[in-house]
Structure formats: structure tokens, C-alpha cells
Amino acid sequence: MSTIHVRTTVNGEPTEFLCEPAETLLDALRNRLGLTGTKEGCGTGDCGSCSVLLEGRLVPSCLVLAAEAIDREVLTVEGVAVGDALHPVQQAFLEQAALQCGICTPGLVVAAKSLLDRNTNPTEQEVRFWLAGNLCRCTGYDKIVRAVMDAAEVMRNETSEVRA
Amino acid sequence: MSAERTFEYIGTRPIRHDGLDKVTGRANYGADFTLPGMLHGHVLRSPHAHARIVSIDTSAAEATPGVKAVITGKDIPKTNAKLSLGEAAMELGPMGDNALAHDKALYEGHAVAAVAATSPEIAREAAEKIVVVYEVLKPVMTVDQALAPGATILHDDLVTKGKPLADAPKHTNVALRMELKRGDLEAGFAAADLIVERTFTTPMVHQGYIEPHACVARYGEDGQVLVWTTTQGHFIVRDASAGILGIDAAKVKVVPSEIGGGFGGKIPVYLEPLAIVLSRKAHRPVKMVMSRDDVFRASGPTSGTKVRMKIGAKKDGTLVAASASLYYEAGAYPGSPAGAGAMCVIAPYTIPNFMIEAYDIVVNRPKVAAYRAPGSPAAMFATESVIDEIAQKLGMDPIDLRLKNAAQEGDSAPYGPKYGPIGLKQVLEATKAHPHWKAPLGPNQGRGVACGFWFNAGLNSTATVSLSADGSATVVTGNPDIGGTRVAQAMMVSEELGIPVERVRPTVADTDSIGYNDLTGGSRVCYATGMAVIKAAQDARDQLCARAAKIWDVDPSCVAWERGRAIPLNGASDKEPLTVSALAAKMTATGGPIVGRGAVSAPMAGPGFATNICDIEVDKETGVSRVVRYTAIQDVGKAVHPSYVEGQMQGGAVQGIGWALNEEYIYDEAGHLENAGFLDYRMPVASDLPMIDTVLIEVANPLHPYGVRGVGEVPIVPPLAAVANAMAGATGVRFTDLPLSPPRVLKALSGA
Amino acid sequence: MATIYFSAALTDFTGGIESLTVDVPRVRELMQAVTERFPDLADPIEIMAIAVDGEVYQEPDYLKLGENSEIHFVPRIAGG
Ligand code: FES
Numbered sequence: 001m002s003t004i005h006v007r008t009t010v011n012g013e014p015t016e017f018l019c020e021p022a023e024t025l026l027d028a029l030r031n032r033l034g035l036t037g038t039k040e041g042c043g044t045g046d047c048g049s050c051s052v053l054l055e056g057r058l059v060p061s062c063l064v065l066a067a068e069a070i071d072r073e074v075l076t077v078e079g080v081a082v083g084d085a086l087h088p089v090q091q092a093f094l095e096q097a098a099l100q101c102g103i104c105t106p107g108l109v110v111a112a113k114s115l116l117d118r119n120t121n122p123t124e125q126e127v128r129f130w131l132a133g134n135l136c137r138c139t140g141y142d143k144i145v146r147a148v149m150d151a152a153e154v155m156r157n158e159t160s161e162v163r164a
Numbered sequence: 165m166s167a168e169r170t171f172e173y174i175g176t177r178p179i180r181h182d183g184l185d186k187v188t189g190r191a192n193y194g195a196d197f198t199l200p201g202m203l204h205g206h207v208l209r210s211p212h213a214h215a216r217i218v219s220i221d222t223s224a225a226e227a228t229p230g231v232k233a234v235i236t237g238k239d240i241p242k243t244n245a246k247l248s249l250g251e252a253a254m255e256l257g258p259m260g261d262n263a264l265a266h267d268k269a270l271y272e273g274h275a276v277a278a279v280a281a282t283s284p285e286i287a288r289e290a291a292e293k294i295v296v297v298y299e300v301l302k303p304v305m306t307v308d309q310a311l312a313p314g315a316t317i318l319h320d321d322l323v324t325k326g327k328p329l330a331d332a333p334k335h336t337n338v339a340l341r342m343e344l345k346r347g348d349l350e351a352g353f354a355a356a357d358l359i360v361e362r363t364f365t366t367p368m369v370h371q372g373y374i375e376p377h378a379c380v381a382r383y384g385e386d387g388q389v390l391v392w393t394t395t396q397g398h399f400i401v402r403d404a405s406a407g408i409l410g411i412d413a414a415k416v417k418v419v420p421s422e423i424g425g426g427f428g429g430k431i432p433v434y435l436e437p438l439a440i441v442l443s444r445k446a447h448r449p450v451k452m453v454m455s456r457d458d459v460f461r462a463s464g465p466t467s468g469t470k471v472r473m474k475i476g477a478k479k480d481g482t483l484v485a486a487s488a489s490l491y492y493e494a495g496a497y498p499g500s501p502a503g504a505g506a507m508c509v510i511a512p513y514t515i516p517n518f519m520i521e522a523y524d525i526v527v528n529r530p531k532v533a534a535y536r537a538p539g540s541p542a543a544m545f546a547t548e549s550v551i552d553e554i555a556q557k558l559g560m561d562p563i564d565l566r567l568k569n570a571a572q573e574g575d576s577a578p579y580g581p582k583y584g585p586i587g588l589k590q591v592l593e594a595t596k597a598h599p600h601w602k603a604p605l606g607p608n609q610g611r612g613v614a615c616g617f618w619f620n621a622g623l624n625s626t627a628t629v630s631l632s633a634d635g636s637a638t639v640v641t642g643n644p645d646i647g648g649t650r651v652a653q654a655m656m657v658s659e660e661l662g663i664p665v666e667r668v669r670p671t672v673a674d675t676d677s678i679g680y681n682d683l684t685g686g687s688r689v690c691y692a693t694g695m696a697v698i699k700a701a702q703d704a705r706d707q708l709c710a711r712a713a714k715i716w717d718v719d720p721s722c723v724a725w726e727r728g729r730a731i732p733l734n735g736a737s738d739k740e741p742l743t744v745s746a747l748a749a750k751m752t753a754t755g756g757p758i759v760g761r762g763a764v765s766a767p768m769a770g771p772g773f774a775t776n777i778c779d780i781e782v783d784k785e786t787g788v789s790r791v792v793r794y795t796a797i798q799d800v801g802k803a804v805h806p807s808y809v810e811g812q813m814q815g816g817a818v819q820g821i822g823w824a825l826n827e828e829y830i831y832d833e834a835g836h837l838e839n840a841g842f843l844d845y846r847m848p849v850a851s852d853l854p855m856i857d858t859v860l861i862e863v864a865n866p867l868h869p870y871g872v873r874g875v876g877e878v879p880i881v882p883p884l885a886a887v888a889n890a891m892a893g894a895t896g897v898r899f900t901d902l903p904l905s906p907p908r909v910l911k912a913l914s915g916a
Numbered sequence: 917m918a919t920i921y922f923s924a925a926l927t928d929f930t931g932g933i934e935s936l937t938v939d940v941p942r943v944r945e946l947m948q949a950v951t952e953r954f955p956d957l958a959d960p961i962e963i964m965a966i967a968v969d970g971e972v973y974q975e976p977d978y979l980k981l982g983e984n985s986e987i988h989f990v991p992r993i994a995g996g
């Protein structure tokens with residue numbers, strides 16, 4: 001099998017690696033780039049723990065080929081915080097105790113960020129439906145939904161402050 | 165126990181210390197670990213539910229380039245050893261045979277061989293080249309099949325333990341029959357005005373932790389073993405792996421990773437002994453990770469059950485007699501939680517006459533593991549459904565009926581001893597007073613209520629608290645943090661020493677770095693390990709007082725501790741109080757490092773009670789139902805960090821809702837699992853659910869210095885019946901078989 | 917004086933006797949007294965936990981018994 005040379009951007013950094021043709025983006029991120037924040041819960045697209053943004057679109061990286069990242073931008077949980085400033089979603093997860101074991105958290109942080117990138121004023125229902133692809137077995141989702149709503153509010157206030 | 169103690173830190177909601185790593189993806193879980201030169205293991209699993217292994221030819225696999233080791237059951241010694249540490253006694257023979265089959269494959273997915281190779285792909289391809297000749301046997305998939313006359317027998321040497329019936333066959337699939345009884349059953353039922361009897365079934369379900377089992381093992385040429393693994397109890401992994409393989413526990417060091425959920429399912433060892441043996445053969449570290457398919461087929465779900473329940477009541481609602489038969493699938497080896505189910509089944513109520521029997525039955529399914537309050541949910545589903553029906557038939561409010569019969573302090577539990585202070589009545593009163601209970605229902609909606617009961621394990625825990633020269637502290641324990649126990653332990657140190665939670669660093673140490681700790685499970689960490697932490701902090705505090713006495717040159721009896729400071733008493737009243745920081749700064753001069761130790765063997769604490777109120781809406785055209793409002797009420801003793809207590813209640817409720825509405829293992833007749841993935845094994849997702857409201861009732865547990873009670877398990881007990889009772893309200897049909905999936909509901913509605 | 921209550925599952929091994937009162941200082945001596953009196957009980961109770969005045973212990977061998985202590989043998993419980 002011939003390996004593929006992938007030139008891509010991961011969390012804002014130009015990145016290169018070699019991979020097998022059938023290798024998933026999840027495996028490449030974890031095993032080639034050492035970005036183990038993205039988790040594998042199922043490998044079949046059903047749990048959302050491997051969620052990343054590919055060109056800003058929320059995808060399960062276990063269903064994406066590593067080669068599909070060529071010349072595109074990938075954002076993983078490791079790239080959500082900017083410097084030492086946590087994203088409002090991350091801060092809200094901490095404050096709301098929206099994680100117990102935390103294995104679902106990276107996927108949920110990425111998924112919630114992608115929602116709030118589009119809509120900083122989601123209803124509870126919109127949050128629940130947006131996150132429906134991310135399984136969490138520990139929390140019953142209550143505190144996760146609250147955290148995302150809180151983060152949305154923080155982001156709305158931030159933008160209005162900027163405007164003012 | 166000072167009931168009036170006011171707390172400075174306990175009951176607040178600080179941010180957990182391990183939180184930042186977990187929201188940024190830095191935290192390392194089981195599969196995140198790698199070592200130089202590491203090989204990848206792959207397990208070959210039986211395609212048959214029941215088969216004798218005639219022969220295994222591994223030569224083609226061994227000849228595959230990149231393959232460094234192949235093992236079969238021959239490489240795992242057969243043992244009769246038991247591990248009495250941990251929760252109940254663990255039989256290591258079956259645990260080893262379950263990890264890698266010796267003579268028979270006892271369920272589809274049972275491991276029969278394993279390969280270590282330079283890549284996961286090579287390992288998998290090589291495993292497929294292993295030729296196993298099976299003599300396929302008839303599988304036994306249900307308790308009814310297992311008990312039928314002439315049933316295929318799984319284990320030739322199995323004898324029924326406990327109290328087998330006089331006419332029971334010698335050759336059997338029943339591993340245990342136990343009995344609990346009191347009073348005169350016949351007279352009790354004769355005195356009843358109303359008797360309700362029904363048979364209930366619950367399916368085998370999985371804990372559904374999102375992180376699959378994973379480990380890395382390295383066997384050194386000197387016999388020293390290192391294991392990194394995701395587990396609820398790394399001391400159990402050490403002792404079980406060492407016991408199974410016949411090596412000295414002191415030669416094995418187990419380092420726990422962060423753990424991505426367990427709920428009881430990450431107590432047994434599956435991969436670790438295989439990884440150790442593969443590493444020994446290959447002379448290289450070996451990593452093993454289960455796929456989700458493996459997790460479903462070959463880790464330990466909880467028992468499918470059948471429960472016959474009969475309760476007699478007087479017109480005024482007094483319960484006078486109960487009889488119950490509990491049949492629990494153990495999976496391939498003995499060990500279902502049938503006995504625990506029997507102890508729980510009528511535990512919330514004082515019923516003078518009862519007879520409860522419970523059967524532990526082997527079937528050709530994966531060996532069950534613990535799952536949150538193991539044994540109780542299925543048992544209480546039966547009880548709480550029958551109680552609901554009795555209330556309905558007597559025209560009584562279901563909470564009033566329960567209150568009338570609720571056990572309280574001094575009543576004898578059905579399993580013997582008298583209850584200490586328990587909070588069932590308070591929980592029921594709070595349920596009745598909750599606005600949810602009185603709120604109007606919409607069209608096609610029904611409301612159900614149910615109680616839950618579960619124990620609170622004690623067991624062994626060790627903790628150390630060390631001070632740094634700047635007055636900050638570390639607290640070290642040996643319990644993997646599944647849901648916020650690190651921060652709770654730091655809060656306890658803060659409470660005892662009077663230093664802020666941010667200045668206490670909590671750590672989970674490996675098996676070499678702290679004294680023995682039993683597992684994270686049994687609702688015990690905040691309670692029992694918490695006791696060890698408080699003891700260690702108090703030990704450190706006493707040392708601080710002694711240092712103050714030294715500095716002041718007074719007798720230690722002249723020093724007391726008050727809100728983070730050593731204060732002078734009579735005979736030293738001219739001295740200025742000394743803070744932790746001031747005392748820590750003088751450590752070297754006053755006698756060296758300050759290290760507090762705490763070790764406990766905690767008794768089981770008074771049990772926990774909970775109730776849930778569930779509103780469900782049913783689409784009568786499709787059978788699809790939706791939980792529209794949900795409230796969980798629980799006696800938590802004392803909530804250390806209320807957010808994480810609420811989280812336990814919410815998460816447990818939702819697991820129970822999943823069990824009630826959708827989740828089930830579906831096997832075909834040949835014993836093949838048909839839904840070994842999250843697509844077809846349908847766990848609740850965010851859009852299925854409403855917010856889960858919580859009410860925390862605090863009835864102090866007298867065994868714990870703060871009154872803490874275990875909170876992690878009882879939340880999963882009430883939902884099964886709460887949902888089914890709500891469904892009965894919405895549809896007028898009483899459902900006795902879970903899950904209440906749309907086809908089943910639709911069928912019942914069209915038949916009604 | 918401590919009184920031991922035998923559950924239905926255990927009375928098979930005690931010849932139907934449901935309780936036994938003994939004058940012993942600690943659980944250890946109590947266990948000796950019980951197994952001396954009912955040798956068949958040794959096996960089944962070995963794998964059970966012991967409730968002393970309502971508190972359930974795994975191995976309370978050296979626990980002192982009170983004036984009117986009540987002892988029950990209860991199955992060990994596994995938790996999740
Ligand atoms: S691992 Fe990709 S969705 Fe589960």
C-alpha cells in the first residue's frame with residue numbers, strides 16, 4: 001500500500017504527515033500527530049466523542065479519511081482555547097460541572113463551539129438537537145445544556161460589549 | 165457526629181482540579197498512552213455462543229511478518245484462587261477463563277486467542293488466520309431455557325450453592341438459590357383485602373460507558389510488570405492480574421489513567437492479563453483497546469431478569485404479605501446480582517410476612533459485571549409497579565400508600581439488621597410536596613412515581629495529606645476519579661485545615677505510591693475514602709498543633725485548632741495564633757515534613773433512598789413516548805459538592821430512563837448479538853430528554869464525620885418503575901416487560 | 917450477651933434454630949462459639965458480611981460487642 005502525504009492545517013498550524021489510504025482522520029490525529037484529545041468511543045459515527053471541525057463543519061473524525069484533510073483546516077479540542085483563554089464553552093463546562101468522567105467532553109466542547117459559532121442565542125431545544133450526536137452517559141445532559149446556554153449568554157454579552 | 169456543625173467549604177461548588185485538562189483534551193484516558201516499541205494486541209473472539217474448543221492452530225498467525233506473539237487459553241493458568249479484597253469475593257478462575265477461554269467458548273465474543281503485532285492491522289489480520297475447530301453446542305440464552313428440564317448445561321461441575329430446592333436437579337445451570345423470609349406468608353395473604361401478582365422482565369443492558377476498555381502492559385525480563393489501564397480499581401487490577409497469572413502482586417505496578425465512565429463495568433479484568441502475557445512473550449510493551457463491538461459482546465453488561473412479584477394489602481393500604489421469585493441471568497459464569505436484588509426488593513417497606521427467593525442462573529451471554537446498584541433496579545421495578553397498581557386499585561395516592569408502609573429507623577430490614585437513621589419518609593414527604601407532583605398534565609401524558617433503595621459500601625481506603633512549606637497541601641488517594649471525587653477530597657482537606665480548595669492539590673496515585681484502596685464503586689468514595697482523607701487531614705492538623713506548641717514552648721494541650729490556625733489556650737494566651745502557612749514555613753525547624761495519614765476499613769453505611777417523578781407523553785399512533793418532565797429526590801446524607809451530587813442523580817435517572825424505554829441486548833436464536841453498536845443499542849441523547857430536576861434531602865449518616873452518604877448508585881433504581889407507572893397513567897395499560905419501545909407500546913395499545 | 921439471628925438460608929445448618937444468645941466479648945469469639953455449636957455453618961458464613969447492631973462489616977473480628985448486641989449474617993453486596 002502506498003502512503004499518502006497529507007499537507008493540512010490543524011488548529012491553525014500548517015501540518016504534514018504520511019498516512020495509509022484507509023486511515024481515518026481520528027487515527028491520524030491521535031497516532032500520527034499525538035492529538036489524543038479527540039476520543040474514540042465507537043468508530044462508527046454514533047457517539048460524537050471524535051468530533052472535530054473540518055473547514056468549520058462539525059464531523060465525526062472516525063468517519064473522515066485522513067486524506068480528506070489535505071489543504072483543509074481542521075480544528076480539534078486542543079485548538080478551541082486561545083492561548084491561556086478558555087473558550088466560553090470550556091469555562092461554562094467547568095463552572096456548571098458539566099462533566100463527570102470527561103470522556104465525552106472534548107467532542108461536546110467542539111460540537112457546542114460549532115453551534116455557538118453560528119448562533120449565540122440558541123433555545124434549549126436547539127442546543128439539545130445540535131448536541132444529539134454526542135453521547136454522554138454520565139450527566140444526563142442537564143448540566144451540559146445549561147453550560148452551553150450560559151456560554152451563549154457570555155458570548156452575547158461579549159459581542160455587545162465590543163459593539164458598545 | 166456534630167449535626168449542627170457549620171461548614172466553610174463542604175456544600176460549596178468549587179471548580180474541579182482536573183477540569184481544565186478535561187475540557188482542553190489534555191487529560192489522558194486509557195487509549196491515550198503509548199510507549200516506545202509498543203506492539204498492538206488483537207483478540208480473536210468466538211463466533212459461537214456455546215462451543216467446545218477442539219483445537220487451535222496458530223501457526224499461520226505466528227508466521228505473519230510483524231507478529232511477535234500469539235497466545236491461547238493454554239497461556240493463562242487455570243486457578244482456584246479467590247480475591248477476598250474488593251467488594252464480594254472474586255473468583256479468579258472464571259475471571260481468567262473469561263479473559264481467555266480454556267476449553268469452551270461460553271458466549272459469542274468470548275476471547276479464544278490473542279495476537280501482538282507491530283500494528284493493529286497486522287494483529288487483526290493475523291488473528292483471522294488462527295484456525296479454531298469448534299464443536300458447536302446448543303446455546304442457552306434465557307433463564308427459562310436454562311431452567312427447562314433437559315436444558316443444555318454450561319458447566320459440568322456446577323452445583324447450586326445456598327439453599328437449593330429439595331427436588332432440584334443435581335446437574336444444573338442454577339449457581340445459587342437464596343431465600344429470605346419472615347412471618348407467616350399464608351396467614352399474611354389470607355388477611356389481605358387485595359392481592360396483586362404479576363411477572364416482570366427486564367432485558368440485559370450495558371453500562372454504556374463511552375470509553376472502551378484499554379490498557380498497555382510491559383513485562384520486564386526481571387519479572388517486574390507495569391500496567392497502565394482504565395479501571396475503577398487499579399489495586400483490583402493488580403491483585404486480579406497477579407492472581408490469575410500466578411505472579412507476586414508486589415511485582416505488578418498498575419497506573420490508572422483517567423477513566424471514561426465505568427458504572428461497575430470497569431471492575432473486572434479483561435485485557436490486562438492478556439496484555440501482560442503477550443508482553444512477556446514478545447519482550448515488548450503491548451497495547452490493547454477494545455472496539456465498541458467488543459465492549460458490547462464481551463465486557464460485562466448487567467443481568468436480564470424475570471421477577472414474579474406478589475403483594476397483599478389491607479383496604480387501608482397496609483401491606484401485609486409479599487412473595488417474590490427473582491431469576492437473574494449471570495451470563496457465562498456464576499455471579500449475577502440476584503442476591504442483592506432479593507435484599508432490595510421490599511427493603512423500603514415494612515411487610516411483616518414475606519418469602520423471597522432468588523436464583524443466579526448461567527446462560528450463554530457475556531459474564532455480567534456490576535452496573536450501578538447491581539440487582540436493585542430490576543427488583544424494584546417489579547415492586548414499585550405492583551405497589552402502584554395496589555394504590556390505583558385501592559384508590560389511594562401512591563405516595564401516601566408508600567408513606568404508610570415506609571421503613572424508618574429501628575425497623576428490621578428484610579435481610580435482617582435494623583435500620584439506622586434513613587431518609588425514606590423525608591424523601592417521600594418532599595416528593596409529595598414538590599410542585600411537580602401537583603402540576604397539571606397535558607393530553608396523552610401520564611405521571612409515575614417510584615422509590616429506589618440501595619446500599620452504601622464501606623471497605624478499605626488510604627489517604628495521605630502532605631503540607632508544602634508555603635502552606636499549600638496535597639492529598640493523595642488511590643481511587644480513580646470518575647465524577648469529581650478529587651475535588652470533593654480536596655474540599656474535605658480544606659474543611660479540616662482551613663486552607664482554600666485551590667491550595668489543595670488532589671492526586672490519584674498508582675499502586676506503588678499509596679496504601680491499599682478498594683475500588684471506585686459501591687457509592688463508597690466520598691464516604692469511605694472521604695473518611696480516610698478527613699483522618700489524614702486531622703492527623704496533619706494535630707501535627708501542626710504540636711509544631712505550634714513547640715514554637716510557643718508550651719504543652720501541646722495548650723493548643724487548639726480553629727479555622728485554619730493554631731490558637732493558644734489557657735497557659736499560652738499571650739501567644740499570637742499561627743496560620744497553616746506560618747507553621748508550614750517552620751516545618752524544618754520544628755521537626756521536618758508534615759504528612760498526615762488516614763486508613764480506614766469502613767463499615768457499610770445506612771442505605772440510600774430516592775424517589776423519581778416522571779411525566780411521559782405517548783403518541784398513540786406510533787407508540788413513541790417522550791419523557792417531558794422529570795424530578796429526582798434523594799437522601800444524600802450531606803452533599804459535599806452539590807453540583808456533582810446532582811450530576812449523579814441526573815445521570816443515574818437518564819440511564820434508568822434508557823433502560824426503561826429503549827435499551828436491550830437483542831440476541832437471535834443461535835445466540836448472536838444483533839445490536840452491538842450505539843446505532844442499534846439506543847442510549848438516550850440530549851434531544852430525548854427534558855432537564856432533570858433534583859431535590860437533595862440531607863439526613864446525616866452517623867458513621868461519617870460530615871454525615872456523607874453514598875449517592876452514586878441509588879439514582880438508577882427508581883426510573884424503571886417511574887417510567888412504567890407514567891406509561892400506565894398515559895395509556896391505561898400496565899406494562900411488565902421492558903423496554904417500553906415504540907413497537908411494544910403500539911402492540912399493547914392496539915390489543916387494548 | 918449478644919444474640920445472633922439466623923436467616924432462613926442459614927437455619928438449614930442450625931437444625932432449624934433461629935437465634936442463639938452467647939456471652940462473648942468480641943465478634944471473633946462469637947464466630948468461634950457459633951461454629952463450635954453449628955459446625956456446618958462455617959462454610960456458608962465465611963462468605964457473608966456481618967451486621968452488628970445494624971452496621972454491616974466485612975471482617976469485624978475484633979469488634980467489641982455491647983450488652984445487647986444483635987448480630988445478623990448478610991450476603992455480601994457488590995456495588996457499581
Ligand atoms: S468515535 Fe467517532 S462517532 Fe464515535
Ligand code: FES
Nearest residue numbers: 100104136137138
Ligand atoms: S461525562 Fe462521562 S460520558 Fe459524559
